[in-house]
Amino acid sequence: MSLWTWFGIKEGSASTDWPLKGDDDGQPGVLGMPRYDPSKCRPQCDACVQSCVTHAISFGSPRNEAAPPEVDWGRCIVCQRCTEACPTGAFTASADWALGVSERLDLKWDDAMSERVAREVVERGRRAFGRSLHIRHVDAGSCNGCESELQALNNPFYNLHRLGIFFTPSPRFADVLLVTGPVTKAMHGPLLETWEAMPVPRWVIATGTCAVSGGVSGGNYACGNGLDGVVPVDIYLPGCPPNPAALIHALLMIVGRAEQRMRGGRIDR
Known part of the structure:
Protein backbone atom coordinates (compact mmCIF):
# COMPACT_ATOMS: atom_id res chain seq x y z
CA MET A 1 0.00 0.00 0.00
CA SER A 2 1.40 3.38 -0.98
CA LEU A 3 1.82 6.16 1.56
CA TRP A 4 -0.83 8.33 -0.14
CA THR A 5 -3.35 5.47 -0.22
CA TRP A 6 -2.84 4.88 3.50
CA PHE A 7 -3.09 8.59 4.21
CA GLY A 8 -6.36 8.85 2.24
CA ILE A 9 -7.94 5.93 4.05
CA LYS A 10 -6.83 7.33 7.40
CA GLU A 11 -8.18 10.84 6.77
CA GLY A 12 -11.48 9.76 5.20
CA SER A 13 -13.68 11.94 3.00
CA ALA A 14 -12.60 15.57 2.74
CA SER A 15 -15.64 16.73 0.75
CA THR A 16 -18.12 19.17 2.20
CA ASP A 17 -21.80 18.20 2.47
CA TRP A 18 -22.78 21.72 1.37
CA PRO A 19 -25.07 22.61 -0.37
CA LEU A 20 -26.96 19.34 0.12
CA LYS A 21 -26.85 19.81 3.88
CA GLY A 22 -24.97 21.89 6.39
CA ASP A 23 -23.54 25.35 5.83
CA ASP A 24 -19.82 24.66 5.39
CA ASP A 25 -19.37 26.41 2.04
CA GLY A 26 -15.64 26.85 2.54
CA GLN A 27 -15.85 30.65 2.73
CA PRO A 28 -15.78 31.57 6.46
CA GLY A 29 -13.93 34.80 7.07
CA VAL A 30 -13.50 35.57 3.37
CA LEU A 31 -14.09 39.23 2.49
CA GLY A 32 -17.04 39.55 0.12
CA MET A 33 -19.16 42.17 -1.63
CA PRO A 34 -19.63 45.45 0.30
CA ARG A 35 -22.97 46.15 1.97
CA TYR A 36 -24.78 49.35 1.08
CA ASP A 37 -27.13 51.40 3.26
CA PRO A 38 -28.25 54.51 1.31
CA SER A 39 -29.96 55.92 4.42
CA LYS A 40 -26.50 56.70 5.81
CA CYS A 41 -25.40 58.72 2.79
CA ARG A 42 -24.55 62.34 3.41
CA PRO A 43 -25.91 64.94 0.92
CA GLN A 44 -23.37 66.14 -1.65
CA CYS A 45 -20.82 63.52 -0.59
CA ASP A 46 -19.16 61.78 -3.54
CA ALA A 47 -16.25 60.00 -1.84
CA CYS A 48 -17.46 56.54 -2.86
CA VAL A 49 -18.10 57.61 -6.45
CA GLN A 50 -14.63 59.08 -6.77
CA SER A 51 -13.04 55.92 -5.38
CA CYS A 52 -14.83 53.44 -7.67
CA VAL A 53 -12.63 52.61 -10.67
CA THR A 54 -15.31 50.63 -12.55
CA HIS A 55 -18.16 53.13 -12.01
CA ALA A 56 -20.16 50.57 -10.07
CA ILE A 57 -21.12 53.54 -7.88
CA SER A 58 -22.36 56.61 -9.73
CA PHE A 59 -24.84 59.46 -9.73
CA GLY A 60 -27.70 59.65 -12.19
CA SER A 61 -27.70 62.19 -14.98
CA PRO A 62 -28.67 64.91 -14.31
CA ARG A 63 -27.47 64.53 -10.73
CA ASN A 64 -29.99 64.91 -7.93
CA GLU A 65 -28.04 66.41 -5.03
CA ALA A 66 -30.45 64.90 -2.48
CA ALA A 67 -30.39 61.38 -3.94
CA PRO A 68 -27.88 58.74 -2.78
CA PRO A 69 -25.51 57.15 -5.33
CA GLU A 70 -26.71 54.44 -7.68
CA VAL A 71 -25.01 51.08 -7.19
CA ASP A 72 -24.50 48.34 -9.78
CA TRP A 73 -23.02 45.16 -8.29
CA GLY A 74 -22.59 43.85 -11.82
CA ARG A 75 -19.69 46.29 -12.18
CA CYS A 76 -18.19 45.71 -8.71
CA ILE A 77 -14.71 44.16 -8.56
CA VAL A 78 -14.83 43.80 -4.75
CA CYS A 79 -11.78 46.04 -4.29
CA GLN A 80 -13.23 47.47 -1.02
CA ARG A 81 -12.15 51.04 -1.88
CA CYS A 82 -15.69 52.31 -1.29
CA THR A 83 -15.69 50.89 2.25
CA GLU A 84 -12.41 52.67 2.96
CA ALA A 85 -13.44 56.00 1.40
CA CYS A 86 -17.01 56.27 2.76
CA PRO A 87 -17.02 58.66 5.76
CA THR A 88 -20.49 57.70 7.02
CA GLY A 89 -20.55 53.89 6.92
CA ALA A 90 -22.97 53.69 4.00
CA PHE A 91 -20.60 51.14 2.48
CA THR A 92 -19.23 48.51 4.86
CA ALA A 93 -17.19 45.34 4.43
CA SER A 94 -18.98 42.01 4.64
CA ALA A 95 -18.59 38.30 4.05
CA ASP A 96 -21.47 38.24 1.51
CA TRP A 97 -20.09 36.53 -1.57
CA ALA A 98 -21.45 37.33 -5.03
CA LEU A 99 -24.71 35.72 -6.08
CA GLY A 100 -26.05 34.86 -9.51
CA VAL A 101 -29.22 36.44 -10.88
CA SER A 102 -31.36 35.63 -13.88
CA GLU A 103 -31.88 39.27 -14.91
CA ARG A 104 -29.20 41.93 -15.16
CA LEU A 105 -31.40 44.51 -13.41
CA ASP A 106 -31.32 42.48 -10.20
CA LEU A 107 -27.68 43.48 -9.73
CA LYS A 108 -28.64 47.16 -9.54
CA TRP A 109 -29.74 48.66 -6.25
CA ASP A 110 -33.47 49.38 -6.39
CA ASP A 111 -35.87 49.19 -3.44
CA ALA A 112 -38.85 48.53 -5.70
CA MET A 113 -37.08 45.77 -7.63
CA SER A 114 -36.09 43.98 -4.43
CA GLU A 115 -39.74 43.12 -3.76
CA ARG A 116 -40.53 41.52 -7.10
CA VAL A 117 -40.43 37.84 -8.05
CA ALA A 118 -37.44 36.80 -10.14
CA ARG A 119 -37.82 35.13 -13.53
CA GLU A 120 -37.50 31.37 -13.26
CA VAL A 121 -34.50 30.15 -15.21
CA VAL A 122 -35.58 26.55 -15.61
CA GLU A 123 -38.52 25.68 -17.84
Whole structure:
Protein backbone atom coordinates (compact mmCIF):
# COMPACT_ATOMS: atom_id res chain seq x y z
CA MET A 1 0.00 0.00 0.00
CA SER A 2 1.40 3.38 -0.98
CA LEU A 3 1.82 6.16 1.56
CA TRP A 4 -0.83 8.33 -0.14
CA THR A 5 -3.35 5.47 -0.22
CA TRP A 6 -2.84 4.88 3.50
CA PHE A 7 -3.09 8.59 4.21
CA GLY A 8 -6.36 8.85 2.24
CA ILE A 9 -7.94 5.93 4.05
CA LYS A 10 -6.83 7.33 7.40
CA GLU A 11 -8.18 10.84 6.77
CA GLY A 12 -11.48 9.76 5.20
CA SER A 13 -13.68 11.94 3.00
CA ALA A 14 -12.60 15.57 2.74
CA SER A 15 -15.64 16.73 0.75
CA THR A 16 -18.12 19.17 2.20
CA ASP A 17 -21.80 18.20 2.47
CA TRP A 18 -22.78 21.72 1.37
CA PRO A 19 -25.07 22.61 -0.37
CA LEU A 20 -26.96 19.34 0.12
CA LYS A 21 -26.85 19.81 3.88
CA GLY A 22 -24.97 21.89 6.39
CA ASP A 23 -23.54 25.35 5.83
CA ASP A 24 -19.82 24.66 5.39
CA ASP A 25 -19.37 26.41 2.04
CA GLY A 26 -15.64 26.85 2.54
CA GLN A 27 -15.85 30.65 2.73
CA PRO A 28 -15.78 31.57 6.46
CA GLY A 29 -13.93 34.80 7.07
CA VAL A 30 -13.50 35.57 3.37
CA LEU A 31 -14.09 39.23 2.49
CA GLY A 32 -17.04 39.55 0.12
CA MET A 33 -19.16 42.17 -1.63
CA PRO A 34 -19.63 45.45 0.30
CA ARG A 35 -22.97 46.15 1.97
CA TYR A 36 -24.78 49.35 1.08
CA ASP A 37 -27.13 51.40 3.26
CA PRO A 38 -28.25 54.51 1.31
CA SER A 39 -29.96 55.92 4.42
CA LYS A 40 -26.50 56.70 5.81
CA CYS A 41 -25.40 58.72 2.79
CA ARG A 42 -24.55 62.34 3.41
CA PRO A 43 -25.91 64.94 0.92
CA GLN A 44 -23.37 66.14 -1.65
CA CYS A 45 -20.82 63.52 -0.59
CA ASP A 46 -19.16 61.78 -3.54
CA ALA A 47 -16.25 60.00 -1.84
CA CYS A 48 -17.46 56.54 -2.86
CA VAL A 49 -18.10 57.61 -6.45
CA GLN A 50 -14.63 59.08 -6.77
CA SER A 51 -13.04 55.92 -5.38
CA CYS A 52 -14.83 53.44 -7.67
CA VAL A 53 -12.63 52.61 -10.67
CA THR A 54 -15.31 50.63 -12.55
CA HIS A 55 -18.16 53.13 -12.01
CA ALA A 56 -20.16 50.57 -10.07
CA ILE A 57 -21.12 53.54 -7.88
CA SER A 58 -22.36 56.61 -9.73
CA PHE A 59 -24.84 59.46 -9.73
CA GLY A 60 -27.70 59.65 -12.19
CA SER A 61 -27.70 62.19 -14.98
CA PRO A 62 -28.67 64.91 -14.31
CA ARG A 63 -27.47 64.53 -10.73
CA ASN A 64 -29.99 64.91 -7.93
CA GLU A 65 -28.04 66.41 -5.03
CA ALA A 66 -30.45 64.90 -2.48
CA ALA A 67 -30.39 61.38 -3.94
CA PRO A 68 -27.88 58.74 -2.78
CA PRO A 69 -25.51 57.15 -5.33
CA GLU A 70 -26.71 54.44 -7.68
CA VAL A 71 -25.01 51.08 -7.19
CA ASP A 72 -24.50 48.34 -9.78
CA TRP A 73 -23.02 45.16 -8.29
CA GLY A 74 -22.59 43.85 -11.82
CA ARG A 75 -19.69 46.29 -12.18
CA CYS A 76 -18.19 45.71 -8.71
CA ILE A 77 -14.71 44.16 -8.56
CA VAL A 78 -14.83 43.80 -4.75
CA CYS A 79 -11.78 46.04 -4.29
CA GLN A 80 -13.23 47.47 -1.02
CA ARG A 81 -12.15 51.04 -1.88
CA CYS A 82 -15.69 52.31 -1.29
CA THR A 83 -15.69 50.89 2.25
CA GLU A 84 -12.41 52.67 2.96
CA ALA A 85 -13.44 56.00 1.40
CA CYS A 86 -17.01 56.27 2.76
CA PRO A 87 -17.02 58.66 5.76
CA THR A 88 -20.49 57.70 7.02
CA GLY A 89 -20.55 53.89 6.92
CA ALA A 90 -22.97 53.69 4.00
CA PHE A 91 -20.60 51.14 2.48
CA THR A 92 -19.23 48.51 4.86
CA ALA A 93 -17.19 45.34 4.43
CA SER A 94 -18.98 42.01 4.64
CA ALA A 95 -18.59 38.30 4.05
CA ASP A 96 -21.47 38.24 1.51
CA TRP A 97 -20.09 36.53 -1.57
CA ALA A 98 -21.45 37.33 -5.03
CA LEU A 99 -24.71 35.72 -6.08
CA GLY A 100 -26.05 34.86 -9.51
CA VAL A 101 -29.22 36.44 -10.88
CA SER A 102 -31.36 35.63 -13.88
CA GLU A 103 -31.88 39.27 -14.91
CA ARG A 104 -29.20 41.93 -15.16
CA LEU A 105 -31.40 44.51 -13.41
CA ASP A 106 -31.32 42.48 -10.20
CA LEU A 107 -27.68 43.48 -9.73
CA LYS A 108 -28.64 47.16 -9.54
CA TRP A 109 -29.74 48.66 -6.25
CA ASP A 110 -33.47 49.38 -6.39
CA ASP A 111 -35.87 49.19 -3.44
CA ALA A 112 -38.85 48.53 -5.70
CA MET A 113 -37.08 45.77 -7.63
CA SER A 114 -36.09 43.98 -4.43
CA GLU A 115 -39.74 43.12 -3.76
CA ARG A 116 -40.53 41.52 -7.10
CA VAL A 117 -40.43 37.84 -8.05
CA ALA A 118 -37.44 36.80 -10.14
CA ARG A 119 -37.82 35.13 -13.53
CA GLU A 120 -37.50 31.37 -13.26
CA VAL A 121 -34.50 30.15 -15.21
CA VAL A 122 -35.58 26.55 -15.61
CA GLU A 123 -38.52 25.68 -17.84
CA ARG A 124 -40.60 22.62 -17.16
CA GLY A 125 -39.22 20.73 -20.17
CA ARG A 126 -35.63 21.23 -18.98
CA ARG A 127 -35.90 19.70 -15.52
CA ALA A 128 -34.53 16.42 -16.88
CA PHE A 129 -31.11 18.04 -16.47
CA GLY A 130 -31.61 18.40 -12.72
CA ARG A 131 -29.30 15.52 -11.84
CA SER A 132 -26.66 15.88 -14.55
CA LEU A 133 -25.06 18.90 -16.16
CA HIS A 134 -22.06 19.28 -18.48
CA ILE A 135 -20.16 22.56 -18.76
CA ARG A 136 -18.03 23.99 -21.57
CA HIS A 137 -15.84 26.79 -20.26
CA VAL A 138 -14.62 29.55 -22.59
CA ASP A 139 -11.99 32.06 -21.50
CA ALA A 140 -12.93 35.19 -23.44
CA GLY A 141 -10.09 37.38 -22.19
CA SER A 142 -10.02 36.66 -18.46
CA CYS A 143 -7.06 37.57 -16.23
CA ASN A 144 -7.31 33.93 -15.00
CA GLY A 145 -8.64 34.93 -11.59
CA CYS A 146 -11.96 33.25 -12.39
CA GLU A 147 -10.12 30.21 -13.75
CA SER A 148 -8.31 29.75 -10.44
CA GLU A 149 -11.69 29.52 -8.70
CA LEU A 150 -13.07 27.18 -11.35
CA GLN A 151 -10.17 24.80 -10.75
CA ALA A 152 -11.12 24.64 -7.08
CA LEU A 153 -14.50 23.12 -8.01
CA ASN A 154 -12.82 19.80 -8.75
CA ASN A 155 -10.67 19.70 -5.62
CA PRO A 156 -11.50 17.17 -2.85
CA PHE A 157 -13.39 19.75 -0.75
CA TYR A 158 -15.94 20.90 -3.34
CA ASN A 159 -15.82 17.73 -5.48
CA LEU A 160 -18.24 19.03 -8.10
CA HIS A 161 -18.84 15.56 -9.54
CA ARG A 162 -20.81 14.54 -6.42
CA LEU A 163 -23.50 17.00 -7.59
CA GLY A 164 -23.66 15.44 -11.06
CA ILE A 165 -21.90 18.43 -12.66
CA PHE A 166 -18.96 17.91 -14.99
CA PHE A 167 -16.69 19.92 -17.30
CA THR A 168 -16.43 18.75 -20.90
CA PRO A 169 -13.90 19.74 -23.59
CA SER A 170 -16.47 19.52 -26.39
CA PRO A 171 -19.33 22.01 -26.86
CA ARG A 172 -21.32 19.26 -28.58
CA PHE A 173 -21.67 17.47 -25.25
CA ALA A 174 -22.25 20.62 -23.17
CA ASP A 175 -25.45 21.90 -21.58
CA VAL A 176 -23.94 25.08 -20.14
CA LEU A 177 -21.58 27.61 -21.67
CA LEU A 178 -19.62 29.20 -18.82
CA VAL A 179 -17.84 32.33 -20.03
CA THR A 180 -15.17 34.34 -18.24
CA GLY A 181 -13.58 37.59 -19.39
CA PRO A 182 -14.95 40.76 -21.05
CA VAL A 183 -15.09 39.12 -24.53
CA THR A 184 -12.06 40.40 -26.37
CA LYS A 185 -12.35 41.05 -30.08
CA ALA A 186 -10.04 38.09 -30.74
CA MET A 187 -12.37 35.74 -28.81
CA HIS A 188 -15.66 37.05 -30.18
CA GLY A 189 -15.67 34.63 -33.12
CA PRO A 190 -14.54 31.50 -31.23
CA LEU A 191 -17.13 32.21 -28.52
CA LEU A 192 -19.94 32.35 -31.07
CA GLU A 193 -18.70 29.18 -32.75
CA THR A 194 -18.75 27.38 -29.41
CA TRP A 195 -22.27 28.61 -28.68
CA GLU A 196 -23.54 27.53 -32.10
CA ALA A 197 -21.96 24.07 -31.71
CA MET A 198 -23.88 23.37 -28.49
CA PRO A 199 -27.09 21.31 -28.69
CA VAL A 200 -30.42 22.77 -27.60
CA PRO A 201 -31.44 23.30 -24.81
CA ARG A 202 -28.39 25.25 -23.69
CA TRP A 203 -27.67 27.82 -21.02
CA VAL A 204 -25.10 30.58 -20.58
CA ILE A 205 -23.50 31.86 -17.38
CA ALA A 206 -21.68 35.21 -17.49
CA THR A 207 -19.04 34.40 -14.88
CA GLY A 208 -17.27 37.22 -13.08
CA THR A 209 -17.63 40.98 -13.32
CA CYS A 210 -15.75 41.10 -16.63
CA ALA A 211 -18.26 38.79 -18.32
CA VAL A 212 -21.20 40.63 -16.73
CA SER A 213 -20.20 44.22 -17.54
CA GLY A 214 -16.66 44.38 -18.91
CA GLY A 215 -14.92 44.99 -15.60
CA VAL A 216 -11.85 47.19 -15.44
CA SER A 217 -10.82 46.77 -19.08
CA GLY A 218 -14.27 46.71 -20.68
CA GLY A 219 -14.96 48.94 -23.65
CA ASN A 220 -11.37 49.59 -24.67
CA TYR A 221 -9.85 49.11 -28.12
CA ALA A 222 -9.40 45.35 -27.61
CA CYS A 223 -12.56 44.14 -25.87
CA GLY A 224 -16.27 44.60 -25.34
CA ASN A 225 -18.41 45.05 -22.25
CA GLY A 226 -19.21 41.47 -21.39
CA LEU A 227 -21.64 38.94 -22.82
CA ASP A 228 -24.75 41.07 -23.29
CA GLY A 229 -25.39 41.50 -27.00
CA VAL A 230 -23.09 38.61 -27.90
CA VAL A 231 -25.04 35.54 -26.75
CA PRO A 232 -28.20 35.22 -24.61
CA VAL A 233 -27.34 35.11 -20.89
CA ASP A 234 -29.30 33.00 -18.40
CA ILE A 235 -27.29 33.71 -15.24
CA TYR A 236 -25.24 36.81 -14.39
CA LEU A 237 -22.66 36.05 -11.69
CA PRO A 238 -20.51 39.05 -10.66
CA GLY A 239 -17.43 38.98 -8.46
CA CYS A 240 -13.72 39.44 -9.09
CA PRO A 241 -13.52 36.54 -9.03
CA PRO A 242 -16.67 34.74 -7.82
CA ASN A 243 -15.66 32.08 -5.31
CA PRO A 244 -16.36 28.34 -5.74
CA ALA A 245 -19.48 28.49 -3.55
CA ALA A 246 -20.92 31.25 -5.75
CA LEU A 247 -20.12 29.22 -8.87
CA ILE A 248 -21.88 26.15 -7.47
CA HIS A 249 -24.93 28.20 -6.50
CA ALA A 250 -25.17 29.63 -10.05
CA LEU A 251 -24.87 26.17 -11.62
CA LEU A 252 -27.59 24.79 -9.35
CA MET A 253 -29.83 27.72 -10.29
CA ILE A 254 -29.64 26.56 -13.90
CA VAL A 255 -31.21 23.21 -13.08
CA GLY A 256 -33.65 24.50 -10.47
CA ARG A 257 -31.83 23.09 -7.43
CA ALA A 258 -31.11 26.53 -5.95
CA GLU A 259 -33.17 29.71 -5.79
CA GLN A 260 -32.12 33.23 -6.68
CA ARG A 261 -31.18 35.10 -3.51
CA MET A 262 -30.49 38.61 -4.82
CA ARG A 263 -33.18 40.99 -6.05
CA GLY A 264 -32.85 44.68 -6.67
CA GLY A 265 -29.25 44.59 -5.47
CA ARG A 266 -30.23 43.14 -2.08
CA ILE A 267 -29.38 39.70 -0.73
CA ASP A 268 -32.12 37.63 0.89
CA ARG A 269 -30.61 36.55 4.18
